[in-house]
Amino acid sequence: MNPSWLLIGAMGYLIGTFPTAWLLYRLTKGGDIRNEGSGNVGARNVYEVTGKKWVGVVTFLIDALKGALATYLGYLFGGDWLPNGGWAAVGCIVGHNYNIFLKGKGGRGLATATGAALVVNPLMMFTWDIMYLIGYNVIMKNVHVGSMTATIGTAVMMYSLPDLVLAKTTLVPFYEVSDIRLFGVAMCIPLFMRHLEPIRALIRESDE
Template sequence: MPWLLIAIGYLLGSVPTAYLAGRVLKGVDIRQIGDGNMGAANAYRQLGAKVGVMVGVVDAAKGALAVLIAQAVNAPQPVILLAGAAAVFGHNWPIFLGFRGGRGESTTIGVLLAVATIPMLILAAPAILAHFIFRDTTKAAAFIFVPLPFVCWLTGLSGVLIVYSIALPCLVGFTHFLRTRWLPATQRHRSD
């Protein structure tokens, strides 16, 4: 059962929301426009605000759903956390599109919202404000990811969840580094 839940998380994460939205709603391949990233920020910039927000919400829901399914069957905490991480891996390296996906910010936010709800809700307002000020999803995400371990500690979450709140955003940062190092300098700003 644990491997099944992890596989479900990976497959949920692998659903290429931005790619499908681009093809179905606009008739374009999101991988061929903007920074080529299959994430909410590129969808927002290239496909429009409504589509970008929808992609971000669905990508976050993929991560949250992976966790909620594992919780619903009373899986042990390590399996729940692995299912969430698998959703982020699926988003970043989707089986359906040659293992080239997004950077995982929205999916990570969904996972963390499901496992660390109160700290994430506390940090939502500063992150939203940062997004409107900077118009940059990476900077806005930093307003969640950087203080999150401290807020998890303040709200009394376990050491395991505090470590998880560090590790999962590090995966986003690692993927962001891998993807942006090959982009031309003009495309490196405001990537998700």
């Protein structure tokens, strides 16, 4: 591993730790969102526990901006969009999901990943959306099932799509198509990890 990747990943992580949902909940309700609803520090939970659509929308947009900003700064300081910009994006998602300043709590990374994907390869976002609809409507009408289906499906698609498709849909310069594949799969890993617990909870409920 290139030593500079550690610094770029750490930079991305710090950007990801900006606690949008936590701050907006404290400003609008005065409490700690980690103790409310699902405890998730993200757009969906802050919308559900405040009942304010604008709070959810603003949270989503700022969290998406974190992903886009981290990707750009990774490029700016690392010298290339891929792998350095992508590495910063992954670090940002990890920082959002596992925030050291919130005792390891965080969101599920979907908005942050959306921001990074829109900068590098929007096909990843569209693939995720389609897979989500399939998972939600075909497997089970549950947002976590839809999200997990979308995350796994997107990783598989980014790994297996033809080189030409990935090359044509990538908006930034790159050295090898394998860098695009790595970017797509690596971004899905922290999303997958944060959706494991709700899926486990769903399985436990079905067994009772």
